[in-house]
Amino acid sequence: MSLQLLRQATRSLTPLLAAKNATLEFVSAGSIGSKRAYAMQGMKGYDDKEAAEERLFFKKEDEKLLRELLSKVRAQAEAADPHSATGTLAAERSALEAIVGGKLSDVEKEAVLKGKHTHF
Numbered sequence: 400m401s402l403q404l405l406r407q408a409t410r411s412l413t414p415l416l417a418a419k420n421a422t423l424e425f426v427s428a429g430s431i432g433s434k435r436a437y438a439m440q441g442m443k444g445y446d447d448k449e450a451a452e453e454r455l456f457f458k459k460e461d462e463k464l465l466r467e468l469l470s471k472v473r474a475q476a477e478a479a480d481p482h483s484a485t486g487t488l489a490a491e492r493s494a495l496e497a498i499v500g501g502k503l504s505d506v507e508k509e510a511v512l513k514g515k516h517t518h519f
Contacts, residue, residue, distance in 0.1 A: 466517075470516070470517060473516060488512075491512055491515070492508070492512070495508055495511060495512065496508075499511075
């Protein structure tokens with residue numbers, strides 16, 4: 400009789416165990432899915448960082464190109480109107496002389512003026 404009772408109990412518990420296992424599988428799959436969703440949200444900041452780095456890179460490239468363009472325009476203006484360029488250069492030299500006086504040599508003053516026109 401005990402064998403018969405054991406078989407009957409096993410038959411009655413089998414559907415309950417199957418339902419319990421299905422619930423456990425669903426919960427574990429859901430927790431993995433939520434971990435993946437959390438990881439994907441954590442990666443979201445990297446997109447923003449890459450976009451900022453890209454903007455910074457292109458901003459620097461644009462600045463470099465604009466500096467080159469400005470130096471070309473200045474050279475063309477000096478070639479087109481040498482009288483005005485000579486007057487401007489004389490005014491810059493006198494302003495620099497007023498600032499530094501005799502502390503710099505002529506070569507150093509020319510280097511400062513050249514730097515003024517190439518580095519903004």
